[in-house]
Every structure is written in C-alpha cells, then in structure tokens.
Amino acid sequence: MSLFKEIFQKLFDHFGKQNWWPGETPFEVCVGAILTQNTAWSNVEHAIENLKKQNLLNFESLLKASPEIVAQAIRPAGYFNIKTKRLKNFLEGIAKEFGTFDALFHLSKDHLREFLLSLKGIGPETADSMVLYAFEKPVFVVDAYTKRILVRHRLIEEEADYFQTQEFFENALENDPKLFNEYHALIVMTGKNYCKKSKPNCAHCPLKEVNGGPILG
DNA sequence: TGCCAGGCCGGGT
C-alpha cells in the first residue's frame, strides 16, 4: 500500500467517517465554500442559518436579494462586505453564462473548474471545494492544513504551490471522489492539532513521524 | 489579551 493510502487509513481509523460537506444542498455547499474563506466554520454556520431563515439560500432568491440584506445576513461569517461581492459575482456569473445553477451539473470537471476560477473571489480551494463537495467530481482539495501537515513532515517544500500539492495527492491515489472527499475532511480534522508556527516535529503536534514511524502520536 | 480560522485580491516594489 502506498504511503498516502496508509496515512488515509490511519486517519480514518482514528477519526472515523466525517460526513462532509456540512450542507444540505449543492447550492448551500457552494455558498458555504465562499463564506468559509479564512474563517472558522462555526462562524459560517450562523451566517447560513440567517440565510435560511430569510429564505435566501437558493439561487434565485440570493441573486435577487440586495447587497445590504445579504451583507447583514452573513455578518457573523466575517469579511461580510467582500463576501457579499463574491457571492454576487458567483451568482451573476452563473446567471449570465448559464442561466441556472443546475446548468453547472452538465459541465465537465475541467470546464466547471475553469469557469469558477474565472470569477473574482473564487480561488483554487473554493473552486475545488465546490467541484468536489457540491458537484461530486474527483478533485483533491488542498488547504492551509494540507500544506502545513505535509511541510511539517517534510513531504513537500514550503514553496510548493497549490497545484503541486494537489498533484502530489492525485498522483498517489485512485481518482475517486469519495476518497478525495473523506481524505480532505480528515486532513482538516488533523490539521487543527498542528500549531501554526511550530517547526517540524513540534512536541505538541501529532503525526510526528510518517516514514516508518507511528502516524498518530 | 492576542491569536487563529477550511482564502483571495489588488497594489506596490
């Protein structure tokens, strides 16, 4: 078994199934992906709740809602002004290019990804989170935790960019959206245990050794 | 109190 499969297995055995993404519909997943940019999910939950209460958590309603209303609703998620713009860019981009949200389901993975990345406010992680968790196409989502863990264990260089890190996983694993789904969720769980500033082999952090050593401390 | 959170953009050098 490959190293990356072994790591996955140990994380899965330790943490169990994560049932990601926390969202009831593909549209909700997309909105959550934007709202959680550099933000704790607990804050996003309040914003999502507000949108639900006001019946704004669907494509048509959110598209029509005024920026002021949206900003007020998503306030708990932080960066509410810029995130309002990003949501609007997303919604208006879809309306202009495809007409409906559901039309996105007919796009190929690469076309979908390319379209999302063309929108201001949607970068690689947000796009890939949508592609994987809303549209269930096989891309490996990389985030700050992913890089932090790999760098800590000297599996990648500090300088590795998003796409290099992503290839690292995608080359090592079968192209399975369910696997990518679970793996990324487990990495987020694991990453919370790594302090941000510590050097490799920080005493507080788990996963002290990967090659030949115990994965979980 | 300060630091951190499931990024991304835009302006300066």
Added chain:
DNA sequence: ACCCGGCATGGC
C-alpha cells in the same frame, strides 16, 4: 515575479 496589507467576526 514576489511581497504584503486588507478584509471582520467569534472562540478559546
């Protein structure tokens, strides 16, 4: 091409 500040709330 890099580097860096701005964006903002809530939890520990």
